[in-house]
Amino acid sequence: MQLTSLIPPQVNLADGCFTAPDVQHKSTLLGSLAGIFADHHSWQAMPAEFAVYSVEMLPFALQEGELLVGTTHLQPGKVGNEFFMTRGHFHQRREQAEFYFGLRGSGLLLLQHQGGDCTLEQVFTGSVHHIPPFTAHRLINTGDHILSALAVWSAIAGHDYSALQPQGFKLRIFADGAGWRAEAQYE
Numbered sequence: 001m002q003l004t005s006l007i008p009p010q011v012n013l014a015d016g017c018f019t020a021p022d023v024q025h026k027s028t029l030l031g032s033l034a035g036i037f038a039d040h041h042s043w044q045a046m047p048a049e050f051a052v053y054s055v056e057m058l059p060f061a062l063q064e065g066e067l068l069v070g071t072t073h074l075q076p077g078k079v080g081n082e083f084f085m086t087r088g089h090f091h092q093r094r095e096q097a098e099f100y101f102g103l104r105g106s107g108l109l110l111l112q113h114q115g116g117d118c119t120l121e122q123v124f125t126g127s128v129h130h131i132p133p134f135t136a137h138r139l140i141n142t143g144d145h146i147l148s149a150l151a152v153w154s155a156i157a158g159h160d161y162s163a164l165q166p167q168g169f170k171l172r173i174f175a176d177g178a179g180w181r182a183e184a185q186y187e
């Protein structure tokens, strides 16, 4: 019997870019993030077509037991004084956890637990983040360079963007000198 070996998909751990036949790409444009940033006027004055972040992922079936892997690339920048961030979400299947791995850039992972408690974790090259069950999550780029984080999550997790509406996440992250400060929006 002749044994052969396959070349698997590859991910460049320096930037999170995948090399594989059917990598899926999705960009999120500034114009689609209505109501996400605090400063509505600044948001409106910015180019709606600007891609704030993009996600690339390997194509796996959305079935029970399967895992997904992908990278989020979040641009540096601000709307008013508030750093660029992902929309953020709970999983539709709340009990499903997720892992993030910081690859490049620097930022924060905002975790908001179902009871309302919030945690901020620093994201940097090599950081490992466990997103527990029942926890909404959002990436925030507080640096000057692109922030890329690899994620591994359950294919059946799904996204629930509406659960935090109309209030949104409790914490907002604003520029403060050369750093950042968190502001609570509600109790």
Ligand SMILES: O=P(O)(O)OC[C@H]1O[C@H](O)[C@H](O)[C@@H](O)[C@@H]1O
Pocket: 028, 055, 070, 071, 072, 086, 087, 088, 089, 151, 152, 153, 159
């Ligand atoms: O879905 P968003 O909140 O816009 O975040 C963008 C992406 O972030 C991570 O990579 C998640 O694993 C993806 O499932 C998610 O789509």
